[in-house]
Amino acid sequence: MSVQSVIENKLSDTFSPDFMQVENESHMHSVPVNSETHFKVIVVTDQFDGKSRVQRHQLINKLLSDELKGPVHALSMQTHTVAEWQERNQSVLTSPLCHGGSKQQD
Secondary structure, three states: OOHHHHHHHHHHHHHOOOEEEEEEOHHHOOOOOOOOOEEEEEEEOHHHOOOOHHHHHHHHHHHOHHHHHOOOOEEEEEEEOHHHHHHOOOOOOOOOOOOOHHHOOO
8 A cells, every 4th residue: 555545544534534635745855756755634624623733733743653754754734624724715735846955956
């Protein structure tokens, strides 16, 4: 099973999100082709009600601790309650391009 599938399954099983998106952003970094090392997750669930952004990220970091110890080098998170997601007009922030390694622009 791919790392992305494992992440998707864990997030879905734990949070039963109203919206979830897992993006492999490895291609934007200086890693071999077809790597699964850099991910962005967007999780929208009312299970985040009353929790700070730090607490939400801690929940996800704990859930994905095995992946973060191994194949996943970087994990970007956007965590929202359903109400926050609606206030944001369901918009996803874009990730910046990598500025290191062989992807660096001169």
